[in-house]
Amino acid sequence: MEYSIEIKNISKRFRQGKHQIHAIRNLSLKIKKGEIFGLLGPNGAGKSTLLNIITTIITQDSGTVTLLDKNHQKEKSVLQRMSLASGDARFHWVLRVRDILKFYSIAYGLSRQEREKRISELSKFFGITGIMERRFDGLSTGERMRLVFAKSLLNNPEILLLDEPTLGLDPDIAIKIRSEILRMNKEMGMTILLTSHYMHEVEQLCSRIAFIRKGKIVDLGTAVDIKKKYGNLEKYFVKMVQEDETEQD
């Protein structure tokens, strides 16, 4: 079995005043090549921390992350084969859509010809050709998300991390974004690791799901397996949040 992402015994603590918060506890996970994998969990469960560790924005205290058979801390060039599209991604407010795409394609080392071709393909794919001359601060939430997707595909990534990709979007745009995620996975064959709060989203998109809670994976399997086990994902999620709240009280 070939894996795109192998996470082995990752732990991460953060200091908050005199206290230490255990954000990730000895977490291990393997994600197969070409699959869409969903990471579900309540706020503060460790989903974003895990994505930040995978992208090296946060360094782990212990454990290893292997991306496409390369240790991501030792062979940083592997990061160029990966991308992250986050629901809260931001760009400089004065830059236009075309500027942003051009800047990142230069940064990825695309030649002028490749750059023009790629930007044209992606702007068509995500339906942003009409807003190429608009400034980032003039875009709607849906347009921003489509730009984030287009930017994240400039380097033709083999791994795509999606952090809450439909958070705060209108239902019609969220539906479009979901179908685009499926299309990217099918047509481009990329491995997708997705975090979400929406049960139906992961059910619809993901071949496997992991529940993360207090920095640990508490369950992992196909949506069908987990449904069999708990009735439905929504119920299980609510139960987890309630238990967390009770413990905090």
Place this chain on the structure above:
Amino acid sequence: MKLNRIKALIYRDFLILTRAKWRIVETIYFPVTTILIWGFFALYSETIAVQAGLIVLIVNIFWNFAYIAQSTANMQIMEDIWAGSLKQLFLSGITEFDYIIARLVTATIMSLIVMALILGISFFFTPSIFLKPGELAILTLVTLIGSMALSVIIASINVSTGREYGFFAWTVLQLFILLSAPFNPVELFPKFLQYISYVMPFTFIFEGARNLVLIGQIGNDIFLKSMISVTVYFIIGWPIYYLAFKRARRTGILAKLS
């Protein structure tokens, strides 16, 4: 380090600089108006004390040049933090080194343009300061290195402390200038301040600038001291910068900045 990444960042810097109108105002307006103010003072002072007016003018030229060179780099970093775009940059394979080098290149280009402009204006007030163009060029180079060194150190502070202490980007230089005894010999400071002043990156630069007016040359020893001083700052800056990023990744500040 990859040239394409640095090229991309510089390309983006100039797009932002030309599109964000307030940045153009900050970069050009303040140096130009300051030099005009002190230029007229220098004209007036010809009747009372020629050298005093010239000293004020030449110190202001290098003060403004240092400010633009340092603040251009650090303000760009703060803009990335304010815009929340820093994480996106580092996700694209841009390294800490690419990031700061691009900032320094952009700041160098911008500050040299501003320097040419303010020197041009100064020429109309006091052509005499252009009698030694080689010495002016040397002082410009040393000031540039000193400002770049400070940019790297202030970038480290901004990355370690986050948005709350962003004001360091445009305020720290003022303190360094003040402690560098811009308009007076260091010996006029109280003893304890003299010790501090001698380790400031701009102290010998200002002394050299004053010498240029007073005796028509910087002086070899002053040039050497100023060069050593800025080089030390430049060397110290890099490990601090790398440590700041390492800490920001370890503590999660870098993720929060974005």
